[in-house]
Amino acid sequence: MIARASQLFLPTLRDDPADAEAVSHKLLVRGGFIRQVAGGLWTFMPLGWRVHRKVEQIVREELDAFGSQEMLMPVLTPAELWEATGRISIPELFRLKDRAGRDYVLPLTHEETVAFHGREIQSYKDLPQIWYHFQTKDRDEPRPRGGLLRLREFIMKDAYSFDRDEAGLDQSFRKHSVAYARIFERCGIEAHEVAAESGMMGGSGSRDFLAPSGSGENTLVTCENGDYAADLEIALGRPSPPDFPEELAEPQAVETPGQRTIEGVSQFLGIDPRATAKAMPVVADGRLVLALVRGDDRLNEMKLLEALGEDFRPAEQEEIRQAFGASGGSIGPVGASAEVIADEALREGQYVVGANRDDVHLRGVQAGRDYEPRFADLREIREGDACPECGGHLHLQVAIEVGHIFKLETQYSAPLGATFLDEDGSEKVLVMGSYGIGPARIMAAAVEQNHDEQGIVWPRSITPYDVHVVALPGVEEQAAAAAQELDAAGADVLLDDRDQRAGEKFADADLIGCPLRVTVGKKTLDDGAVDVRDRESGEEGRVPIGELRGVV
RNA sequence: CGGGACGUAGCGCAGCCUGGUUAGCGCGCCUGCUUUGGGAGCAGGAGGCCGGCGGUUCGAAUCCGCCCGUCCCGACCA
Structure with a gap:
């Protein structure tokens, strides 16, 4: 049609x-x-x-x-x-x-x-x-x-x-x-x-x-x-392994003046952010719980909800100071008077954590030795995690x-x-x-998957029309003839016979995104051939009107 | 439902902070002439309850309150 x-x-x-x-x-x-x-x-x-x-x-x-x-x-x-x-x-x-x-x-x-x-x-x-x-x-x-x-x-x-x-x-x-x-x-x-x-x-x-x-x-x-x-x-995904510093026999306090973020702390100490752990204090059912994930990971709240088995809210500044004796950026699991739930990634290795003293962190803190957490899957999967099947990189x-x-x-x-x-x-x-x-x-x-700067590039199977015929001024009859050839070949044709300028018609054709564009213009008057352009590749060639049915 | 932004001509926007006569711009639209292979030029024209209601004021697009709508983040989601 x-x-x-x-x-x-x-x-x-x-x-x-x-x-x-x-x-x-x-x-x-x-x-x-x-x-x-x-x-x-x-x-x-x-x-x-x-x-x-x-x-x-x-x-x-x-x-x-x-x-x-x-x-x-x-x-x-x-x-x-x-x-x-x-x-x-x-x-x-x-x-x-x-x-x-x-x-x-x-x-x-x-x-x-x-x-x-x-x-x-x-x-x-x-x-x-x-x-x-x-x-x-x-x-x-x-x-x-x-x-x-x-x-x-x-x-x-x-x-x-x-x-x-x-x-x-x-x-x-x-x-x-x-x-x-x-x-x-x-x-x-x-x-x-x-x-x-x-x-x-x-x-x-x-x-x-x-x-x-x-x-x-x-x-x-x-x-x-x-x-x-x-x-x-x-x-499921496994975090990439950290570059751990030298192991320590016991936790060692280090001054970290003004460092409240993982980025700051790891830069200041010159260590891999993956070798740190961060603590998120939450309140569930009136009691304080410390959720611990690796420094570069994000806590998945749904997973924490599942691990806790009850609703929770972030702890407030005042509650944090009261329970840990330090502010949010300096708290950690060692000696904490709260239940600690640690992500599975923290089972092995020694990490830098907050010391529960402002501007002090602890090096070489090891789960099971220096604190006794309950382990659970808490971390959000991230780009670059290892595939659970083959260990390859995961892509999000x-x-x-x-x-x-x-x-x-x-x-x-x-x-x-x-x-x-x-x-x-x-x-x-x-x-x-x-x-x-x-x-x-x-x-x-x-x-979403098929477009460019100019507009849509419809897959052939679901395009609104198979061919978009652009009729330029002075060759209306040839344009109609081209459309009929294409129609006879079984194609659905959109014939742009509007009284508009060429540029506008081309822009609309690109925007609408039919797979093929046939331009009928001045050159057509000379040799009876039209320009056939592939929307996806942009490739263009001349085809005689009588042979148009071969292109669809 | 929580957080944020926005609402002025068909579309995209300015004006609002610091109230003041006919509310602007670009695109689009209508008429005419000239143009015509990648979004033309000139001339003329149409089109607005400035989201709604209420308040302040001599006077509200502009200030205040409430409501409605739209979008984004989150919550939620077959």
């Missing part, structure tokens, strides 16, 4: 929107793909919707390929279903009433509804079943952000599997994992499958698909040797979660009474899995 730019609703912007941070946010708005209606609520304009539908179609094909069945479940959902599973109390859930006062919810996902339908499955002979739909999800997000990165309303492809048992679930899970890898590859984005937290979905296992990106809410940890990938929140990247798959087991089918009769005549609860993909996030990831 041929779309004429002169008639399209395609408002491109010269400047970045003032409230945009993420590249995908800026470029999708500037390119006329999306517009914001309110916080977290976005309209897909004609071009944006074309991309969304192309992503959907790829997802659809890959799911259908292994026997998944597309259907459509309603958004408006009776609250009873959510009361049954207890998810009615999730804060993000939108609730509403009809005129008769009946309660409804706008689903976060459709587990309840799909389990409701699962009740119609009677026999093991009907299993397995895999159902999916593309449907609107609403979430009362506390903080939408980044254009399409976190929305309050969005379309999700959510799929659900029903199996007889664990083994069946494993297979359904595996099939999705394989299909997802194909989907992301076909969409032209890099995504890594990693172990993930199950969050509110519950269940026995879940895996994330993370697409590295300039902006995102997750952090992907990968090994340089390609044998390890994980979400930062659960990643900001990433977008583009897909997430869960083993739900019977968490939803049991409360909703979705059972079947097994081969032996016994009634069993259906074993479920759920599998989500966000097409809008794939769009965002595709832009």
